[in-house]
Amino acid sequence: MLTTLHKQLLNDYQRDFPLSARPYQDIADALGVTEADVLSAFTELNGNNFISRIGPVIPPNHIGVSALVAMSVPEQQLQAVADKISAYPEVNHNYEREHRLNLWFVIIASDAEHLRAVIDSIERETSYPAMLLPMLDDFFIDLGFKLDLNNA
Template identity: 50%
Template sequence: MLDEIDRQLLQSYQRDFPLVHDPFGEIGRCLGIEEDEVITRYQRLKDDGYISRIGPLLNHTKVGVSTLAAISVPAAMIDSTAGMINSYEEVNHNYLREHHYNFWFVVAAKDNERVDAVIQEIERKSGTDALVLPMVKSFYIDLGFKLWQSTQAD
Protein backbone atom coordinates (compact mmCIF):
# COMPACT_ATOMS: atom_id res chain seq x y z
CA MET A 1 0.00 0.00 0.00
CA LEU A 2 0.97 3.61 -0.45
CA ASP A 3 2.06 5.65 2.52
CA GLU A 4 2.18 9.40 3.00
CA ILE A 5 5.65 9.73 1.44
CA ASP A 6 4.55 7.78 -1.65
CA ARG A 7 1.59 10.11 -1.97
CA GLN A 8 3.84 13.15 -1.85
CA LEU A 9 6.17 11.62 -4.43
CA LEU A 10 3.18 11.08 -6.72
CA GLN A 11 1.37 14.34 -6.09
CA SER A 12 4.01 17.02 -5.68
CA TYR A 13 6.39 16.37 -8.57
CA GLN A 14 4.01 16.14 -11.54
CA ARG A 15 4.59 19.65 -12.72
CA ASP A 16 8.02 20.89 -11.72
CA PHE A 17 10.38 18.00 -11.26
CA PRO A 18 13.69 19.41 -9.92
CA LEU A 19 16.10 20.41 -12.69
CA VAL A 20 19.29 19.97 -10.67
CA HIS A 21 22.35 17.68 -10.66
CA ASP A 22 20.67 15.27 -8.18
CA PRO A 23 16.88 15.67 -8.46
CA PHE A 24 16.09 12.67 -6.27
CA GLY A 25 18.49 14.01 -3.63
CA GLU A 26 16.74 17.38 -3.86
CA ILE A 27 13.34 15.72 -3.34
CA GLY A 28 14.79 13.82 -0.37
CA ARG A 29 15.99 17.08 1.19
CA CYS A 30 12.49 18.57 0.78
CA LEU A 31 10.78 15.54 2.32
CA GLY A 32 13.41 14.82 4.96
CA ILE A 33 14.45 11.40 3.64
CA GLU A 34 17.60 9.98 2.05
CA GLU A 35 18.18 10.12 -1.70
CA ASP A 36 18.49 6.32 -1.80
CA GLU A 37 15.03 6.00 -0.36
CA VAL A 38 13.56 8.42 -2.91
CA ILE A 39 15.15 6.42 -5.74
CA THR A 40 14.00 3.09 -4.30
CA ARG A 41 10.46 4.40 -3.86
CA TYR A 42 10.17 5.87 -7.37
CA GLN A 43 11.52 2.64 -8.84
CA ARG A 44 8.92 0.68 -6.89
CA LEU A 45 6.10 3.06 -7.88
CA LYS A 46 7.14 2.57 -11.48
CA ASP A 47 7.51 -1.23 -11.23
CA ASP A 48 4.13 -1.48 -9.52
CA GLY A 49 2.47 0.57 -12.26
CA TYR A 50 1.57 3.70 -10.29
CA ILE A 51 3.56 5.94 -12.61
CA SER A 52 4.22 5.51 -16.30
CA ARG A 53 7.37 7.64 -16.36
CA ILE A 54 9.08 10.76 -15.12
CA GLY A 55 9.37 12.95 -18.15
CA PRO A 56 7.83 15.55 -20.41
CA LEU A 57 4.14 15.67 -21.23
CA LEU A 58 4.17 17.04 -24.73
CA ASN A 59 1.85 19.71 -25.92
CA HIS A 60 0.70 17.87 -29.00
CA THR A 61 -0.75 21.04 -30.47
CA LYS A 62 2.87 22.19 -30.90
CA VAL A 63 4.82 18.99 -31.49
CA GLY A 64 4.09 16.72 -34.42
CA VAL A 65 0.56 15.82 -35.41
CA SER A 66 -2.00 13.76 -33.56
CA THR A 67 -5.66 12.98 -33.62
CA LEU A 68 -8.30 11.14 -31.66
CA ALA A 69 -10.13 8.48 -33.66
CA ALA A 70 -12.87 5.96 -32.99
CA ILE A 71 -14.20 2.82 -34.64
CA SER A 72 -17.12 0.51 -33.95
CA VAL A 73 -16.24 -3.17 -33.62
CA PRO A 74 -18.44 -6.19 -32.70
CA ALA A 75 -17.89 -7.65 -29.22
CA ALA A 76 -16.39 -10.87 -30.55
CA MET A 77 -13.59 -8.92 -32.24
CA ILE A 78 -12.58 -6.73 -29.33
CA ASP A 79 -9.44 -8.62 -28.28
CA SER A 80 -8.03 -9.04 -31.76
CA THR A 81 -8.81 -5.41 -32.61
CA ALA A 82 -7.12 -4.20 -29.42
CA GLY A 83 -3.95 -6.06 -30.39
CA MET A 84 -4.10 -4.81 -33.96
CA ILE A 85 -4.46 -1.15 -32.90
CA ASN A 86 -1.83 -1.49 -30.14
CA SER A 87 0.68 -2.88 -32.61
CA TYR A 88 1.13 0.59 -34.11
CA GLU A 89 3.96 2.50 -32.48
CA GLU A 90 2.07 5.69 -33.44
CA VAL A 91 -0.87 4.77 -31.18
CA ASN A 92 -0.31 6.05 -27.64
CA HIS A 93 -3.79 5.71 -26.11
CA ASN A 94 -6.27 2.96 -26.82
CA TYR A 95 -9.44 2.57 -24.76
CA LEU A 96 -12.60 0.54 -24.94
CA ARG A 97 -15.64 2.69 -24.11
CA GLU A 98 -19.35 2.04 -23.68
CA HIS A 99 -20.77 3.38 -26.92
CA HIS A 100 -21.62 2.30 -30.45
CA TYR A 101 -18.14 3.65 -31.27
CA ASN A 102 -16.35 1.43 -28.77
CA PHE A 103 -12.66 1.78 -29.65
CA TRP A 104 -11.13 5.19 -28.94
CA PHE A 105 -7.48 5.73 -29.72
CA VAL A 106 -4.97 8.51 -30.32
CA VAL A 107 -2.59 8.41 -33.28
CA ALA A 108 0.50 10.64 -33.15
CA ALA A 109 3.25 10.98 -35.75
CA LYS A 110 5.60 13.54 -37.20
CA ASP A 111 3.29 14.52 -40.06
CA ASN A 112 -0.28 14.25 -41.35
CA GLU A 113 0.63 11.72 -44.01
CA ARG A 114 1.74 9.16 -41.46
CA VAL A 115 -1.27 9.79 -39.18
CA ASP A 116 -3.63 9.33 -42.14
CA ALA A 117 -1.81 6.19 -43.29
CA VAL A 118 -2.12 4.56 -39.85
CA ILE A 119 -5.83 5.37 -39.64
CA GLN A 120 -6.43 4.03 -43.13
CA GLU A 121 -4.65 0.78 -42.27
CA ILE A 122 -6.71 0.41 -39.09
CA GLU A 123 -9.89 1.04 -41.12
CA ARG A 124 -8.88 -1.56 -43.67
CA LYS A 125 -7.91 -4.20 -41.09
CA SER A 126 -11.06 -3.64 -39.02
CA GLY A 127 -13.31 -3.32 -42.07
CA THR A 128 -14.96 -0.16 -40.72
CA ASP A 129 -14.86 3.59 -41.18
CA ALA A 130 -13.22 5.61 -38.43
CA LEU A 131 -14.44 8.81 -36.87
CA VAL A 132 -11.42 11.09 -37.12
CA LEU A 133 -11.61 13.91 -34.59
CA PRO A 134 -8.50 16.12 -34.53
CA MET A 135 -8.35 18.80 -31.89
CA VAL A 136 -9.59 22.20 -33.07
CA LYS A 137 -8.91 24.12 -29.87
CA SER A 138 -7.72 23.38 -26.35
CA PHE A 139 -9.34 25.08 -23.38
CA TYR A 140 -7.39 23.06 -20.87
CA ILE A 141 -4.33 24.02 -18.83
CA ASP A 142 -2.52 20.98 -17.48
CA LEU A 143 -1.66 21.27 -13.81
CA GLY A 144 -1.12 17.57 -13.32
CA PHE A 145 -3.52 15.02 -11.95
CA LYS A 146 -4.90 15.94 -8.54
CA LEU A 147 -4.92 12.92 -6.25
CA TRP A 148 -6.42 12.61 -2.82
CA GLN A 149 -8.30 15.87 -3.09
CA SER A 150 -9.86 15.54 0.33
CA THR A 151 -6.57 15.07 2.18
CA GLN A 152 -4.28 17.41 0.27
CA ALA A 153 -4.00 20.99 1.34
CA ASP A 154 -3.07 22.25 -2.12
Protein backbone atom coordinates in the same frame (compact mmCIF):
# COMPACT_ATOMS: atom_id res chain seq x y z
CA MET B 1 0.90 -0.40 0.83
CA LEU B 2 1.87 3.16 0.08
CA THR B 3 4.86 4.44 1.98
CA THR B 4 5.35 8.06 2.99
CA LEU B 5 7.75 8.44 0.05
CA HIS B 6 5.19 6.99 -2.39
CA LYS B 7 2.59 9.46 -1.11
CA GLN B 8 4.99 12.41 -1.38
CA LEU B 9 5.94 11.49 -4.95
CA LEU B 10 2.30 11.05 -5.99
CA ASN B 11 1.23 14.29 -4.33
CA ASP B 12 4.13 16.64 -4.98
CA TYR B 13 5.31 15.71 -8.48
CA GLN B 14 2.11 15.58 -10.55
CA ARG B 15 3.16 19.01 -11.77
CA ASP B 16 6.40 20.96 -11.74
CA PHE B 17 8.59 17.91 -12.24
CA PRO B 18 12.21 19.14 -12.15
CA LEU B 19 13.65 19.93 -15.57
CA SER B 20 17.31 19.22 -15.06
CA ALA B 21 20.01 16.75 -15.97
CA ARG B 22 19.25 14.76 -12.76
CA PRO B 23 15.57 15.32 -11.88
CA TYR B 24 15.39 12.26 -9.63
CA GLN B 25 18.38 13.52 -7.64
CA ASP B 26 16.66 16.92 -7.33
CA ILE B 27 13.55 15.20 -5.97
CA ALA B 28 15.67 13.11 -3.61
CA ASP B 29 17.42 16.23 -2.30
CA ALA B 30 14.08 17.98 -1.73
CA LEU B 31 12.66 14.99 0.13
CA GLY B 32 15.77 14.04 2.10
CA VAL B 33 16.21 10.59 0.53
CA THR B 34 18.57 9.08 -2.03
CA GLU B 35 18.15 9.12 -5.79
CA ALA B 36 17.98 5.31 -5.65
CA ASP B 37 15.09 5.58 -3.18
CA VAL B 38 13.17 7.86 -5.58
CA LEU B 39 13.81 5.62 -8.59
CA SER B 40 12.81 2.53 -6.64
CA ALA B 41 9.62 4.18 -5.38
CA PHE B 42 8.62 5.30 -8.88
CA THR B 43 9.30 1.78 -10.18
CA GLU B 44 7.05 0.35 -7.45
CA LEU B 45 4.30 2.89 -8.19
CA ASN B 46 4.47 2.00 -11.88
CA GLY B 47 4.51 -1.73 -11.16
CA ASN B 48 1.41 -1.39 -8.97
CA ASN B 49 -0.40 0.78 -11.59
CA PHE B 50 -0.49 3.92 -9.45
CA ILE B 51 1.26 5.72 -12.33
CA SER B 52 1.53 4.83 -15.99
CA ARG B 53 4.21 7.23 -17.14
CA ILE B 54 6.43 10.13 -16.20
CA GLY B 55 6.62 12.71 -18.94
CA PRO B 56 5.50 16.08 -20.18
CA VAL B 57 2.00 17.04 -21.22
CA ILE B 58 2.39 18.92 -24.49
CA PRO B 59 -0.57 20.71 -26.05
CA PRO B 60 -1.84 19.02 -29.22
CA ASN B 61 0.02 19.83 -32.44
CA HIS B 62 2.70 21.97 -30.78
CA ILE B 63 5.35 19.34 -31.45
CA GLY B 64 4.54 17.10 -34.38
CA VAL B 65 0.93 16.28 -35.15
CA SER B 66 -1.73 14.42 -33.23
CA ALA B 67 -5.14 12.97 -33.89
CA LEU B 68 -8.03 11.52 -31.98
CA VAL B 69 -9.12 8.30 -33.65
CA ALA B 70 -12.20 6.14 -33.14
CA MET B 71 -12.98 2.57 -34.18
CA SER B 72 -15.97 0.30 -34.01
CA VAL B 73 -14.80 -3.04 -32.59
CA PRO B 74 -16.94 -6.03 -31.59
CA GLU B 75 -17.05 -6.32 -27.79
CA GLN B 76 -15.43 -9.77 -27.78
CA GLN B 77 -12.40 -8.39 -29.66
CA LEU B 78 -12.13 -5.05 -27.89
CA GLN B 79 -9.33 -5.95 -25.47
CA ALA B 80 -7.23 -7.71 -28.10
CA VAL B 81 -7.54 -4.77 -30.51
CA ALA B 82 -6.83 -2.24 -27.73
CA ASP B 83 -3.69 -4.19 -26.80
CA LYS B 84 -2.47 -4.12 -30.41
CA ILE B 85 -3.08 -0.38 -30.63
CA SER B 86 -1.37 0.29 -27.29
CA ALA B 87 1.76 -1.47 -28.56
CA TYR B 88 2.40 1.40 -31.01
CA PRO B 89 4.79 3.92 -29.44
CA GLU B 90 2.88 6.72 -31.20
CA VAL B 91 -0.32 5.90 -29.30
CA ASN B 92 -0.62 8.03 -26.20
CA HIS B 93 -3.62 6.24 -24.70
CA ASN B 94 -6.79 4.43 -25.70
CA TYR B 95 -10.10 3.88 -23.99
CA GLU B 96 -13.50 2.30 -24.40
CA ARG B 97 -16.59 4.44 -24.95
CA GLU B 98 -20.24 3.52 -24.84
CA HIS B 99 -21.00 4.26 -28.47
CA ARG B 100 -21.03 2.51 -31.82
CA LEU B 101 -17.48 3.87 -32.12
CA ASN B 102 -16.38 2.15 -28.92
CA LEU B 103 -12.57 2.33 -29.01
CA TRP B 104 -10.92 5.75 -29.04
CA PHE B 105 -7.22 6.57 -29.00
CA VAL B 106 -4.79 9.45 -29.44
CA ILE B 107 -1.83 9.22 -31.83
CA ILE B 108 1.13 11.57 -31.86
CA ALA B 109 3.59 11.52 -34.77
CA SER B 110 6.41 13.62 -36.15
CA ASP B 111 4.42 14.73 -39.20
CA ALA B 112 1.16 14.08 -41.08
CA GLU B 113 2.75 11.42 -43.30
CA HIS B 114 3.97 9.41 -40.30
CA LEU B 115 0.58 9.81 -38.60
CA ARG B 116 -1.20 8.44 -41.67
CA ALA B 117 1.28 5.54 -41.89
CA VAL B 118 0.58 4.56 -38.27
CA ILE B 119 -3.18 4.71 -38.78
CA ASP B 120 -2.87 2.63 -41.96
CA SER B 121 -0.78 0.07 -40.10
CA ILE B 122 -3.32 -0.12 -37.26
CA GLU B 123 -6.13 -0.64 -39.77
CA ARG B 124 -4.20 -3.44 -41.50
CA GLU B 125 -3.21 -5.12 -38.23
CA THR B 126 -6.66 -4.96 -36.62
CA SER B 127 -8.80 -5.28 -39.77
CA TYR B 128 -11.02 -2.42 -38.57
CA PRO B 129 -11.32 1.01 -40.19
CA ALA B 130 -10.25 4.06 -38.20
CA MET B 131 -12.11 7.36 -38.15
CA LEU B 132 -9.99 10.47 -37.62
CA LEU B 133 -11.73 13.08 -35.50
CA PRO B 134 -10.29 16.55 -36.09
CA MET B 135 -9.77 18.88 -33.15
CA LEU B 136 -12.19 21.79 -33.40
CA ASP B 137 -11.55 23.30 -29.96
CA ASP B 138 -8.63 22.76 -27.62
CA PHE B 139 -9.56 21.88 -24.02
CA PHE B 140 -7.15 21.08 -21.23
CA ILE B 141 -8.38 19.00 -18.35
CA ASP B 142 -6.02 19.02 -15.39
CA LEU B 143 -6.06 15.48 -14.07
CA GLY B 144 -3.91 16.29 -11.05
CA PHE B 145 -5.37 15.84 -7.61
CA LYS B 146 -4.31 16.60 -4.07
CA LEU B 147 -3.83 13.55 -1.89
CA ASP B 148 -4.76 13.50 1.77
CA LEU B 149 -1.42 12.19 2.98
CA ASN B 150 -2.87 11.31 6.38
CA ASN B 151 -5.48 8.93 4.97
CA ALA B 152 -3.92 7.75 1.71
